[in-house]
Structure formats: C-alpha cells, structure tokens
Amino acid sequence: MKQLKVDFFVLGVARGGTTSLYNYMQQHPEIFLPKVKECNFFSEVDSLDKEVYLDPDPGKEYHMKIIKDAAIYKNLFEDATPDQIKGEVSPSYLWDRNTAKRIHDHNPNTKLLISLRNPIERAFSHYQMHYQTGHEKEDSFEAAIKAPKNAIWGGGNMYLEMSLYYEQLTPYFELFDRKNIMVLVSEEWTARNGEALNEIYDFLGLEPFFDYETDVPFNAARELKNKGLLAFLRLDKVKRPIKWLLPESAKDKLKDRLFYKEGEKQCIDPETYRSLEDYFREDVYKTSELTGIDLHRIWEFEKSNEVSQ
Template sequence: MASTFKIDFFVIGAARSGTTSLYTYFKQHPEIFLPLTKETNYFSKVSSKEKRHSKKPKPDVEYHSKIINNLEVYKDLFHNATSSQIKGDISPSYMWDKETALRIHKHNPNAKIIFSLRNPIQRAFSHYIMNFNTGHESITNFYDAFMADSEGVWGGGNLYKELSLYYESLKQYYSLFPKENIHSLIFEDWTLNKEESFNALFSFLGIKQMKINDLELHNKNKEYANIKLLNSLRNTWLRPLLQNLFSEDKRTSIKNKLFKEANKKTVLSSTEEDKIKELFSEDVTKTSSLIGIDLNAKWNL
C-alpha cells in the first residue's frame, strides 16, 4: 500500500534570505504545521562541519538545523500535524542541491514551492558575516573570502558565490512543477510589506488569510565584541562539550553575557560590491526572465 505521507509545501531558500523569519511567521497560522526542526535537509544531500547536525533529533526539542537521512525519523517530525493542517518544510539547502527538485517532485508532484530571493551580493555578504561570527571563516576581508576556493560544504562552508547564483537551481523546479505551484518572494519586498506579502502567500497555499504578529527578523547576524577570542574558544575541545551540555538558546545567552554584542556593525563597502557585481549580472537577468520579476531593477544590478 502506497504511503499517504506527503509534505504540502516547501520553502526552498535562498540561505540568508529570511527563511528563519518565514518559519516563525508561518508557525502563527493554525492551518500550517511545521516541525520543531526548522531545517530538516531531508530532500538534499548535504554535509556539515558541525557533527551535531547529523545527530538524530530528540522528541519535542527545537533545532535550527539537522541533516536527516532516514524517512521514519523525518516522518516522525510531523507526527503532531492534524488532518486540518498543511505540512511544510523550510530548508535553504533545497535550492543549492541540484537533485532536490527531482526528489521533492517524486515525493509530491503537486507540492507548492516557495522561493525567497535576496540581492545576491547582500546575501553573500550576510553569509560571510555569519560564518566569520560563528568561527567558520578566518579571512578578515569579504572580497578575499568571496574569491577564495570554496570547500563544497553546506553547513559552515564558504559557498558565498555558489549560493547566490539562483538560475540553475530555480530552473530545475520550473521544469518539474507547474508555474501556478511556484511562488517567488523578494526578500527586500516582503520584509518591508509583510501584511500584503503574507496575504498573497496564504492565498497561494489555499488557506485563510490572517494577520500575523509583526516580529523582528529572526536569525539576524550578531557581531560580538572580542570575536577573535570567542572564535579561538570555539575551535577547541570546548565547542562540542558546550554543544552537548547546553541548548542553542542557552549557548546564545552565554555568548551575549560574556562577549556582548558589539556596537559597530560591519557593512559592505561600495568598492567590494562593485568588484563582484558583474559576476552576478547574467544570472540575475536569466532568473528575472524565469520568474517574471525584474530583479535587476529591484536590486540595482
């Protein structure tokens, strides 16, 4: 007997384009069920520098990201979903892995697909800042880090350019799913106009419209004081020990108390932006044509 387990919609990415905030907003809707693991990565084949990502999630514990390869473990994440709810999976890696679209289509050819796309240069810069602040990047200059050889690792990797090239990934979904099953969000638009954007999203998903609580963006980059000291501590035997002893929220609380957030925020310089702008020009033009939105105008590229 064929399995009736189906995920109804997928938020594909891109990474550092508000998917954590989308997860938080979607969880406010009573007709949507999302698992406690925000990023399951079940339909992508990815690796991570963090061994904890591959550990089986504990029941009823919240996780930001896991790499789940077992169907029964994946299905169990949705065991609390009711028959009146649609089930969703929000994993940015589904945009990067070129085979994911085919796996999702095999799982549910009628699934709804949602993209959240961000200015590729700003996305890459945000990715770099996140890696630097979490100890996964040691190069202190964004342009040098951007131009460095990539490691090909999803979790903690330096895929700054690769994850900002959208066209080839999106094309896979458009070749498999009908256009009416695909909805594209532009990060710079929906983060400023949430009410209109979410009304359109809920309509797309076939559920009732409702006003969501306007919360601040989640998973924003934090820059800590004494970041070099913090990262030197992270790269010792202490890191796995602390990860086993404390939850992610508790570790964040400890960091905030011991290192505090720096007052100065790192910004992308116009010189750095101009150096890499041309690298994305063709991809943005092709992506614009594919999704029917003039991204060059929106992003001034």
C-alpha cells in the same frame, strides 16, 4: 502506516529571509512546521558541524539537522493535526541540483516558496554569518571570496556561487507547474510583512492570519566579540560536555551575552560592490526572465552591452 506527504516547501535562498518565514508561518493555526527548522532530508549536503548529524530529540527545537532516515523525518510531522497543511524550510534544497526531482517524486503537486535576495547583499550577509560563527577565518569579505573554495554546505565559503540563482531555480521550473511556484523578493516582502504573509497564505489556500508580531527580526547579523573564546568553546572536546550541562535555551542566552553585540551595519566596499555587479549581472537578467520578475530593476542592475545582445 500512512505515507507522509509534505504540502509545501520553502526552498531558500540562504540569508534570504527563510528563518523569518519559518518563525512567522509556524504561528498560523493551519500550518504545521517541524521543530527542526532546516531538515535537509531531500538534499545531499554536508556540514562541518558534527552535531547536525545527530538524531533530533523529540520535542526539542533545532535550527539545522541533516536527516537521512525516512522514519525520523516522518516523525517530525507526527503532531500535525488533520486540519493543518505540512511544510518544511530548507535552503539547501535550492542549492543541491538533484533535490527538485526528489521533491517532485515525493509530491509533484506540492507548493514551492522561494525567497530571493540581492545576490551581492546575500553573499556578504552569508560571509558575515560565517565569520560571526567562527566558520570563516578571513577578516574581510574581499579576502573570503578570493580564498580557495570549500564547497561544503554547512560552513563552506561558496558565497558568490550560492548567489547565482538561475541554475538553482531552473530544475524546479522545468519539473513543477508554475502555478505551484511562488517567488518572493526578500527586500520587498520583509518591508510589508503582514500583507506579504497573507499573500503567501492565499497561495497555499489558507485563510489570512493577523494574530502575531511581524516586526521582530530573526537570524539577523550581529557584531561578534570574544571570538577566540567562541572558537575554543566550539571544539568538540569542550562543546560536548557543555551540551549536557545546559539546556538549549540557557546556552542561547549565554552565547548572546558572551559573544554578540548589536553593532553598526557593515557595508560592502563600493569598488567591490561594482565588480560584483558585473559578476552577477547576466545571472540576474536570466533569473528575471525565468521568474517573470524584474529583479534587475528591483536590485538596480543596469543592463550591459553583453547582456543586451
């Protein structure tokens, strides 16, 4: 039996554009991505959602699974053709500190793509997503970041901690050749999708690709309505029968109609933003030095006296 070798990984960060990358990149004819967007095979993470532990049905699309069986993971790539490179997208790979070694043991020459986002905006977007999906009960971002911590990956509230990038990135820069690591800045590459995507393909050793739409937002935050009904339908005793009654596509359309609406873009309180600039400033500068990218300039983090010393 031929051994699986994954040629590239998109590591994260969560809420940093990985879903968009997945949807765009899977349209390239020379790329194969599994129908499970986030496999989480190389990381040791948990989730509040019990369904992510169930084995994926062949040919069915899923946003997230936690796959531990090597045979099941390998089967996700069985439809890849010989002229395609195989990739995988799991933001938990950046968060779990032991994943870098596991991936290196799997393929030390694999290519790594990392999409970073302004840490404050990322944390706020993460909070909004969890509030919308019912995982977060606090009605304000300020209350959520002060609440007792639940460190679980799927549904937890480590909003600020997941935006501290330096220690998450360091194991990869220590183990892998830098020429095999491409760090993207979400705010920049999403503003020029087509050009940036072809830079990614060049990094992966592929030809440019133009035959797709790049202006469709994926996994965008939306305003929630009927939150009480959504929480009721998320109960296991209610959710499981519905799972068998409706196909995945029908459930997604129903959820869009019942629970989500396009709302005005919510903003972080200015005072909260300023305090979080202080919280993240040192990490942003250290991450800038590690990656060689002026993230402090891009995200407008001014250097404090403490950082400059």
